[in-house]
Amino acid sequence: MSPLLEAEQAVLGAVLLDPGQLRQLDWLTPEHFHRPVHRALFAALRHLHADRHPASSAEDSVPLSWVTDAVAEAGRHVRGLTASYAHSLISACPRPGHAPVYGRMVLEGAIHRSVTAHAIRLHQAARADALQGEVEAALRCADVLRDVLNDLARRWGTEPRPVDPGAPPTSGSPAPTPGWANVDEEEQVLLGVLAERPRSMDEVVGWLRPADFADPARGEIYRCLGALHHRGEPVDRITLLWEAQRRGLLADGTLSRDQISAICDGVGPGSAEWLGEQVMRSSVTRVAAASARSIRALAEDEALAPGRLINHALHALGPLDEVRIRWHAANGRPAPTPPAAPLPNGPPSAQVHAALARSAPRPISPPSAPSGSTASSAAVRPPSRGHG
Known part of the structure; x- marks a missing residue:
């Protein structure tokens, strides 16, 4: 049995043993439980309370009706819950007073x-948009x-702010799929247009970046064109x-003479702005998918x-925010500003409550008592952390 499942059983057993524990678990909701039967039972306990x-x-x-009524209420929404299972939950709880700690584990x-679920949805939406050109x-x-x-x-009791993880996370997540979007032709034609009509660079230089190209080599050619234009x-x-050559792109094999010749000799009609928007659109979906994978x-x-x-997840959304701003600039629309978590008068009370539910404050060493003081040792004992 996983520690998470044991924690779910323990928090339910604590509430079945002591309904008053629900007053310390108002930040925990039924949706936080993994098993459907646990979600239904916790919702029933909250409803009865x-x-x-x-x-x-x-x-x-505690009267026995607390257990039987909770099982009956939960049984209206889920099948298979019995009174014997409720009593097994009670047996699975080491100490009811530790319910906030068990609840923290569930949360x-x-x-x-x-x-994880929302990251998967973001990745699926990015894949669908790439196929549909949206x-x-x-x-x-x-x-x-x-x-x-x-x-x-x-809910966890922390201030949301982007923090760089410092190193790529290791996971069994799938690697990026080759050929994410078929923009090879648009990228090639765009570079040809910019090489043939350098003034067209003014149409895209404000919002198109080398990293927006699906092919890094073509991105480097765009960088070279931008340097010459600048x-x-x-x-x-x-x-x-x-x-x-000055940038070392020929020496390290990033580019070849043939690639550059193909760009300069393959001139065709086209609008740099329109082609740039196609490259930019593909970049948005690729960055969204990369953020989702991270x-x-x-x-x-x-x-x-x-x-x-x-x-760290907020930090992983940063590249998508940056490319979104440029995407809106390419379309002549102001980019929406991501809402910040306002804390004008200190953290919200729910946030403070959640933080306190996780751990008690460290005791402050009291000043030395004067001689003859009658203060007992119990008066300066550190607050209990709920382990006894």
Whole structure:
């Protein structure tokens, strides 16, 4: 049995033993449980507690009706739940007072699952958009994923902010599929147009970048064309070849004479702005898919703490934000500003509550008591962390 499943059983057993534990678990929802039967039972327990079940105000022993009524209520929404299973949950709880810690474990598993699911949706939307020549579905999924990350951060009790993970995550996530989008022809024709009519560079230089090309070699040719344009130098096969040589692109094998000749000799009619938009559209979906793969790899790392997972995932969305801004610039539209998590008067109360539910504050060493003080040792004992 996995630790996550044991944690789900323990938190349910704690609430069945002590309904008052629900007051410390108001940040935990039924959707955070992985098993459907656990989701239904926790929802039933919350419903009975909200309806002021007699067990909610019991001071001594909890009446058996608390268990039987919870099983009956949950049985209306899920099949297979029995009273014997509820009693096995009670046996699976080591200490009811540790319910907030068990709940934290359940929430941690839910965060990883939720981020994984939304990353998969983003990747699927990017693939579909690439096939249809669109970008809007991928951008909407990215916005949903960002909102989910901000909401999970508040529930976990941390401030959502992008943090660089420092190293690519290791995971069994699938590698990028070759031939993501068939934009070879558009890229080739665009470079030919820019080489033949250098003034056309003014139509795309403000928003198209070398990294937007699916073929890195063509991206380097675009970089060389941009350098010549920036310096006001003439553009032809010889000057372009010379610029590539100066950058070491011929020596390291990134480019060849034949590739540059093919660009300069393969001139055809076309609009640089329109062709640039096709390259840009493909770049948006590729970057969205790459961000989704990175976030999924992060979420599948069970050793990654939720706060770090959320912040690293927000950082992984950064490249998509940058390419989105340029995509809107290419279409003459202002880019939407991603909503920041406002904390004008300190963290929200729910955020503070979630953080306190995870750990108690460290004790502050009291000043030395004067001689003759009657303060007992119990008065300066550190607060309990719920382990006894």
